[in-house]
Amino acid sequence: MIKNIIKKYKNKLFLIAYSGGLDSTVLLHQLFLIQKNNIPDMKIRAIHINHNLSPFSNHWLKHCQNKCKKYKIPLIIENIQINTTKNNLEERLRIKRYQIFYKNLLNDEILLTGHHLNDQCETLFLSLKRASGPTGLASMSIESMFGKKKIIRPLLEKNRNELKNWALYHKLKWIEDESNIDIFYDRNFIRHKIIPILEKRWPYFLKNCAHTANICRQETTVLNQFLKEDIQQYLTLDQSLKIKSFKHINPIKCHLIIRYWISLYIIKIPSYKIISSIYQQMIHGRIDSNPKIIINNNEIRRYKNIIYLIKTSISVKKIILFWHNTKKYLILPNKLGYLKQNYQGLSVPAPKKNELINIRFQYEGKILIIGRNKRRKLKKIWQEKNIPPWIRNQIPLLFYNNRFISALGVFVIQTNKQEEKIWKISWQNDILLNKNSNKYLFI
Template sequence: MIKEIISQYQNKSFLVAYSGGLDSTVLLYKLLEIKKKYYIKIRAIHINHNLTLLSKKWSEHCKKICNINHIPLIVENINIKNKTNNLEEKLRIKRYNIIYNHLFSDEILLTGHHINDQCETFFLSLKRGSGPTGLSSMSFETLFGTKKIVRPFLKKTKIELQTWAKKKKLHWIEDFSNLNIDYDRNFIRNEVIPILEKRWSYFLKNCFRTTIICQQETRLLNDFLRERIYKLIKFDDSLNIENFKNIKQEMCTALIRYWILLKKIKMPSYKNIQCIYRQMIFSRIDSNPKIILGKHEVRRYKQSLHFIKTQPSLKNTLLFWHKNNIKLTLPNNLGYLIKNNNGTVLPGPKENELINIRFQYEGYVLILGRSKKRKIKKIWQEKNIPPWLRNQIPLLFYNNYFISAIGVFVVNIKNKNRTKCIISWQNDLKSTTNNFFSFY
């Protein structure tokens, strides 16, 4: 079966997630058999979680097997200080992010997941109260950032893998921590599934069939939502919710969920999606609702939902620009200010004035071209600057005189005895996250 699956892919380079246990050992040796007849490239990666005193021995076992079979092996270590809260999830996230960073662009990641693993994942999703998407559990093929994970044993039971391994007289690691039922997955594996299998011998395969049905239903729903969502997404990736009050709640929440799915983050819970629906669609038009989703947040501005990365507050930040002939780097990866001939024409500072940059101002402002002062909040609204961006715009001051919101407006300071200067707000900083994929 694995040979048939591998033949489907143009890429013939594979990275095996090799723990040294039964599943990944069978996977490795199956690939070695295929390699005798067909041209494929194999590498392996072993992640040492450092959870037991035997961890180092397991790493040495993996090195030995790979050396014997001439397979390049990557060994990485994970050390988590807090081993009490949600340890399984923390290890999974760290493990897959490490693997992703080692995976070549032309490689496919292969894992040894089987039907038993699929059933356990199904039960964990059931415990969390997941819908069809969560109950879909694992797919044969999953996009992994811009790369792929393939699970060739997903239709095989653990007993089938074990039978093949014994026939081939393979040696693998028995991780006795898998018997520790303090972990949810181990509890399901050792206490729940054996009872169900004893009662119904076909239970595992029927459980697997349910995950396939959920996957099919999810694909159909997503195909339907995809057609509708792109009519609602604006140029800035915000979601137009102008007519959501006239649409059934189930459709609204499905559209919100799919919009967030496109952001490639860990999918929020059912409760969070319902919260976004209630607070964003039905709160007062002048309110500024915010729902935090990990390192991101959903905000509403006018008749649109915006998905933004949470930025540290710059409310009390004060930057002095003593040498204004040198560019001034701004915090929060906002770029820099520089004097040149391409920016905003501003009144220049006097010799004894301190040039400083702030990110907050309250009160009334008279801007150039106006005859009356207005509250700065009204000016931001007029310029269509959403609330979460207002404290990210550099405000230029000379001493305590407010001069300009760079690139947005210039304050009328009614002083003609000043020279002119031109300041640009630029950002050619290379992002450190362009090639980073965070696996949840």
């Protein structure tokens, strides 16, 4: 059933996503037979993820262990603990699973999943529900990139009945997850309530869904080739998006550019509703506003006619850190790096003997910085230094007791006490301008 697909890959290193259900059971069995009869040097591993949601999950785990032991296939076992009270449980579990898959993949190893024709049709319906557009309707392909790795779905052109017949013929045993019949979940509702009716009326419906997905995929591929060339004129050095001219460009084209830009960073593209919201708020929003749109663990932000995609981070505004021993590094929260005293850093007034050195991330009021002749609000200084609003509360502010001394790497407060000694502080961090972040490096 899948021998010809497997044979074409030079690197015969495969990791099978093995849940123990019908699909992955057939996939595992077929790989075992191919290895045994055709490609003895092929390397196969399996990975089972225990979601810990069913009272039978440990029984399923044991089943998968026994099956892999019988086939002499190494099995990786991973566990997921997830909050089931939050929304989008299916999606959060899917994201977690693929993160685990990616983490366990070896160099040149290919991930194999048991997705089949019915899954393809379900995915297409879910894309219609989300108003995902042609990219979403393209659904899944037999082969696609998975980050820097490759994912293959060798059963994608076979329907579930074909897999079941294969399993019964070879007397295979598989797991039936009771949650798969719960139509509370969207995919199960489509699987049990929608597709059977359509198949009964039109027996060829599943294949036509796959054909539609393939057409959408081909057209999206061609469109993306044009967008890849066109978008270059709008990208900054750190791959953020310049939108100054977008008000004078066809809105449909703007939507496509924004969508393609987001696709450079996020595997799952947001719906057209979200893209439209980005367009309205970022392009046509008030110039003095500070719009923010959250997409999973990312944020779309605008600053001075440029929009940025950044990772959502925990606020550190209320944190105060005391640096009692300056001979040791001071570790900053939220992966903001660390401070150290050395001879290469920023020159600032040294603290007095009894002053407590502390680091904060928030300050309000007017200040007088070196190089200026009058006091200004801190917000105005941030603007003058071209520091976006979401970066400002990540910059460590140096205080002695309650005396504001410096925003490290940005400015130093002017003092009349010329007799004060000087010391130097370095802020070592990974806040870089790069394709995944528009953050800044200060030292």
